[in-house]
Amino acid sequence: PTEQPILQVRDLGRLFGGIVAVNDLSLDVRAGSIHGLIGPNGAGKTTTFNVISGFYPPSRGKVIYFGQDISGRATSALAELGLIRTFQGTTLFHELSVLDNVRLGCHRSAKASLISRVLGTDRATEDAAEEKARGILKFLELDRLADEITSNLSHGHQRALGMAVALAADPKLMLLDEPFTGMNPEETRRMIELVKLVREEQGVTIMLIEHDMQAVMGLCDIITVMNFGSLLAEGTPEEVRNNPTVIEAYLGSA
Numbered sequence: 001p002t003e004q005p006i007l008q009v010r011d012l013g014r015l016f017g018g019i020v021a022v023n024d025l026s027l028d029v030r031a032g033s034i035h036g037l038i039g040p041n042g043a044g045k046t047t048t049f050n051v052i053s054g055f056y057p058p059s060r061g062k063v064i065y066f067g068q069d070i071s072g073r074a075t076s077a078l079a080e081l082g083l084i085r086t087f088q089g090t091t092l093f094h095e096l097s098v099l100d101n102v103r104l105g106c107h108r109s110a111k112a113s114l115i116s117r118v119l120g121t122d123r124a125t126e127d128a129a130e131e132k133a134r135g136i137l138k139f140l141e142l143d144r145l146a147d148e149i150t151s152n153l154s155h156g157h158q159r160a161l162g163m164a165v166a167l168a169a170d171p172k173l174m175l176l177d178e179p180f181t182g183m184n185p186e187e188t189r190r191m192i193e194l195v196k197l198v199r200e201e202q203g204v205t206i207m208l209i210e211h212d213m214q215a216v217m218g219l220c221d222i223i224t225v226m227n228f229g230s231l232l233a234e235g236t237p238e239e240v241r242n243n244p245t246v247i248e249a250y251l252g253s254a
């Protein structure tokens with residue numbers, strides 16, 4: 001990671017009626033880092049992701065991406081800027097093949113194909129999307145599953161395919177929502193390798209919410225801990241693990 005922030009959250013607040021979901025949160029995500037966002041249930045992690053990725057506008061404060069205030073911009077506009085969010089549940093087309101899911105992801109991202117999206121796709125656009133999709137599948141070692149129907153894949157493979165679809169959108173910053181949920185230890189181990197690979201080889205900055213502490217500690221360069229909507233602590237996995245306030249917050253909620 002560099003010292004350069006790709007994302008700056010400043011004094012962020014988000015209310016839902018009388019509920020303060022996020023309160024006065026500030027944090028920096030450095031370019032090239034793997035940045036964890038952890039905290040007990042209801043701490044405000046998902047809401048923070050939802051505001052950063054444009055699903056909700058902030059009630060107050062700012063989100064700055066590559067030095068630009070993007071607060072309240074639409075998800076689709078942010079995706080065009082390379083800010084891509086994945087979801088806990090997969091958002092794949094289960095009845096389509098693995099390759100087709102990634103091809104569709106390529107189409108959605110290709111700005112140049114706007115006309116072809118309206119008028120029907122042309123051959124060259126199709127070929128380019130397929131080539132790119134096959135490249136991504138090869139990179140993630142999913143190429144042998146290209147023709148498999150998505151619903152036949154194991155949970156771990158479906159999550160890996162979710163990463164492939166996200167990569168099709170040419171992300172610069174990827175927000176991963178609980179990427180290890182529901183995975184067995186072997187699937188988790190493989191997903192950790194995959195996240196590292198995406199950072200190393202594609203230069204994508206990664207921010208992730210995760211409850212699997214072992215995975216978080218092993219993967220992240222820096223971790224922000226939230227509690228009751230606010231920042232509780234921030235630091236390296238080592239620092240966070242040994243922080244008495246963090247330990248107390250987790251034990252208190254257990």
Ligand code: ATP
Binds near residue numbers: 016021022039040046
């Ligand atoms: P978890 O780890 O359980 O997913 P979290 O840290 O992601 O929790 P959030 O989902 O952001 O926490 O929730 C923070 C608070 O905001 C909770 O009290 C939650 O009930 C509330 N909240 C979140 N979204 C909404 C909403 N759309 N409407 C009303 N309240 C909401």
